[in-house]
Structures are given as structure tokens and as C-alpha cells.
Amino acid sequence: MHAGGYAVAExxxxxxxxxxxxxxxVRTADGRRLSTQVYGDPGGKPVFLLHGTPGSRLGPHPRxxxxxxxxxxxxxxxxxxxxxxxxxxxxxxxxxxxxVLAIANAFGLQNFSVVGRSGGGPHALACAALLPDHITKAAxxxxxxxxxxxxxxxxxxxxxTNVLEYTAARNGYQGIVAHTKVIAESVRANxxxxxxxxxxxxxxxxxxxVADRGIRSMLIxxxxxxxxxxxxxWIDDVCAFSAPWGFDPATVAVPVLLWHxxxxxxxxxxxxxxxxxxxxxxxxxxxxxxxHFGALDVLPDILRWLCAxxxxxxxxxxxxxxxxx
Numbered sequence: 001m002h003a004g005g006y007a008v009a010e011x012x013x014x015x016x017x018x019x020x021x022x023x024x025x026v027r028t029a030d031g032r033r034l035s036t037q038v039y040g041d042p043g044g045k046p047v048f049l050l051h052g053t054p055g056s057r058l059g060p061h062p063r064x065x066x067x068x069x070x071x072x073x074x075x076x077x078x079x080x081x082x083x084x085x086x087x088x089x090x091x092x093x094x095x096x097x098x099x100v101l102a103i104a105n106a107f108g109l110q111n112f113s114v115v116g117r118s119g120g121g122p123h124a125l126a127c128a129a130l131l132p133d134h135i136t137k138a139a140x141x142x143x144x145x146x147x148x149x150x151x152x153x154x155x156x157x158x159x160x161t162n163v164l165e166y167t168a169a170r171n172g173y174q175g176i177v178a179h180t181k182v183i184a185e186s187v188r189a190n191x192x193x194x195x196x197x198x199x200x201x202x203x204x205x206x207x208x209x210v211a212d213r214g215i216r217s218m219l220i221x222x223x224x225x226x227x228x229x230x231x232x233x234w235i236d237d238v239c240a241f242s243a244p245w246g247f248d249p250a251t252v253a254v255p256v257l258l259w260h261x262x263x264x265x266x267x268x269x270x271x272x273x274x275x276x277x278x279x280x281x282x283x284x285x286x287x288x289x290x291x292h293f294g295a296l297d298v299l300p301d302i303l304r305w306l307c308a309x310x311x312x313x314x315x316x317x318x319x320x321x322x323x324x325x
Contacts, residue, residue, distance in 0.1 A: 021064075025084070026077075026106045034099055035084035036077040038107075040067025045307040046112040048100055048127070049076045051222065053119025053241075054194075054234040056083040059222040060215060060296050062303070072303050075112075077103060079123070082226045082233030091236050094246025096123035097130035104134065113306040115139040117295050118267060119237050122146075122245060125275075128254050129247040139257045139302045141295035142264055145271040146249070147242045157268035159201040169242040176238050184231035191224035202291070203263040209293040249279055256282040257305055259298055261290030 022038040037057040044067070051059040057076040061067075067074055079096065080088035088095060104112055113136050116124030121143020128138035145152055147166070155163055168175040186193045195210060202210065210216055226233060256279050260272035269286045276284035287294060 024106070026103050028099060028102045032080065032086040032088060033084065034077050034080075034086075034103060036075060036103055039074040039076070040064060040070075040072045042073060044068070044071040044073040046073045046075060046104075046107070046109050047303060047306055048103075048112060048114040048124075049074050050096070050100075050114065050116035050120030050123045051076060051079070051082075051226075052117050053237040054082065054223060054226040054231070055119065056222045056225040058083075058218070058225050059117075060218040060299075062300050066300055067303075070300065070303050070307065072307060074303075075103065075107070078226070079233055079237065081230065081236050083228065085233075087230070087232045087236070089232075089236070091240055092243065092246040093122045093240045094126045094130060096126045100127050101131055101134065110134065111136055113137045113139075115141065115299075115302055115306060116143060117141045117299075118143065118292065119241070121267075122241060125249050125252060125256075125279075126245065126247055128252045128256060129249065132253055135254050137255045137257070137306050138252070139259065139306055140272070140275070141259045141298070141302065142261060142267050142292050143258070143271065143275070144241055144267045145274045146245050149274055152270060152274045154271075157265065157270060159265035161198060161201055162266050165238060166242060169238045173235075173239065176235055180231040180234050180238075184227045184234065187223055187227045191220045194223050195219060201265055202293075203265060205261065205263060205289060206291040206293045209296060215293070215296060249275055252279045253281065257302065258282055258284040259295065259302065260284070260286050261292060261294040262286050262288050263291040264294075266292045 024036045026034045026036055028034060035057060039061055049061060051057065057078045059076065061074055061076065078085035080086060080091055100114065111134055114124045114127045121140040124138050124140055128135050147154055165179060168179040183194065210219065258272045258276050260269040262269050272284050272286060276282045
């Protein structure tokens with residue numbers, strides 16, 4: 001598996017995707033709405049794709065033709081507070097497992113795998129730890145380790161944007177609210193402004209990837225949808241990462257693949273190494289010549305690994321389904 005294994009052309013611009021993709025709204029047990037999007041092969045092996053921070057269900061993913069070739073039914077959703085999903089104030093990283101299970105039940109899925117990119121990484125580990133009877137494999141791409149992890153200098157190698165963001169969260173709720181408000185308002189006025197804001201910090205490998213029109217279009221669309229109505233999802237993500245996660249990564253028993261670009265300045269590769277040392281059945285790949293957005297390049301390879309050697313999800317009784325739209 002290598003960062004150059006798939007060209008960015010495997011990812012398509014937004015305009016060519018939506019016709020064959022299915023959007024659903026799932027109701028949770030407490031009445032919240034979760035907005036989901038399904039891509040790829042309807043009869044394929046189900047994989048949950050958990051987006052970054054900030055992000056949405058419209059985030060970067062392989063073209064439909066690639067997903068069909070891989071035999072993947074890719075399910076993404078807006079985490080609470082993003083896009084069209086209702087907020088869950090005070091949520092923990094662990095709460096993602098409850099929401100993923102609600103969606104799986106609504107779609108009639110008993111077994112499935114999960115992959116989280118960047119801010120989706122901790123949430124993917126939550127599913128792996130807390131849904132052992134459902135998760136077959138998990139992958140974490142450029143993810144984070146728990147804040148305050150023993151033996152890890154959490155900020156070492158992290159760029160100024162994320163240091164500022166997580167420092168604001170450590171200084172209290174109002175600190176992170178003030179930080180995200182300015183950026184979110186800018187994104188609503190000009191969805192491309194977030195990438196422009198980050199550009200000075202991007203290592204060369206990331207600059208090459210986000211220069212691709214298809215990738216850039218999907219990132220901008222995802223940021224716009226994520227922050228369209230509020231920045232609560234972003235605020236709650238950062239607060240959740242900065243607090244106890246609600247589970248111990250060492251309890252994850254399913255196979256886990258950790259992939260990280262060696263030059264990542266948003267979530268340093270030391271976080272992946274720390275997780276690999278503590279998750280019993282984990283393999284780690286730290287790729288030289290790749291950085292944060294290199295996770296998009298390797299995603300098709302990751303999906304192939306997730307789906308290897310397992311059957312499609314087995315349906316659960318229809319009475320457990322609760323899909324709207």
C-alpha cells in the first residue's frame with residue numbers, strides 16, 4: 001500500500017456524482033436526525049466512511065465506478081451538528097458508535113466495516129471498541145490519539161492552525177466558539193476560504209493533492225455543507241477530542257489498519273504510532289513523501305483491505321429500520 005497507488009483522478013467532481021447516490025435521514029432513538037449519503041454498489045460490502053473535522057457526508061470519496069469495481073457500498077453521514085444532522089450537545093467521541101449503529105439498523109446491516117479520516121479517526125475507533133459484534137475491520141487514516149495520552153507529546157509536529165484550535169478548546173468552551181465563529185462565517189461567504197487559509201501550512205505533498213480540481217471541488221463542497229447552518233459540529237468535535245473519549249483504544253479487538261503520511265502537520269504521525277503500540281491487533285503504515293491529504297490517495301486501497309475476506313452485511317429484521325426520505 002503506498003501513497004501513489006491511486007491517482008487523484010479516481011475522485012470525481014461533485015456534479016458527476018449525485019444522480020446515482022442515495023440520501024436518507026435516519027432517526028435516532030432520542031429523536032435526532034442523522035443525514036446520510038450512500039455511494040457505490042447497492043449490493044456491495046457495507047463500509048462506513050467517517051468524515052474529517054470540519055466535514056460532512058459530501059466529503060471526498062472514490063468515484064462510483066471505482067466503488068462498484070471494489071464491490072463497496074459506502075455509507076457516510078453528517079456527525080451531529082454538521083450539515084443536516086441535529087446537534088448532540090456535549091457529545092463524546094464514544095457517542096459515534098450509537099449513531100453508526102442506528103444507521104446500520106435502519107439500513108438492515110448486521111456486520112460492516114468502518115474507516116475514519118482525520119477527525120473521523122477517533123470516531124472509527126469508538127465503533128471498533130464499542131460495537132465488536134458488528135464491526136469486522138476498522139481503518140484510521142491520519143487520525144488523532146487521545147488528548148493527554150501517556151507518553152505522547154500531543155502537539156509535537158502539529159502546525160499552528162491546529163495548535164491554536166485545540167489550545168482554544170482547552171481554555172474553555174467560549175474559546176473554541178470564538179475561534180470557529182470567524183472561520184465559519186468566512187466559509188459561508190466563500191466556501192474556498194478554508195483551503196486558502198490552510199495553504200501556507202500545507203506540505204508540498206498536500207499542495208499537489210488539493211490542486212486537483214476533483215479533490216478541491218469535493219473538499220470545498222464538504223466544508224460548505226458542514227458549516228452551512230452552524231459551526232456546532234466543529235465545536236463539538238474539538239471539545240470531544242480534547243476530553244476523555246469514553247473508551248480505551250486498547251480495548252479494540254478487531255483488526256485495525258492505521259495509515260499516516262509522515263509529513264502530516266495537522267495530526268502528526270506520532271499519534272498513529274502511539275495508537276499502534278496500544279491497539280492489540282493493529283498494523284501501522286507511515287508513508288514517506290505523503291502528508292494529511294494523502295489519505296485521499298490511498299482510500300481505494302484501504303477499502304479493498306476492509307472488504308477482503310468477509311461477506312456482505314447480513315440484514316436484520318425490517319422492524320428495526322427507521323429510514324426517512
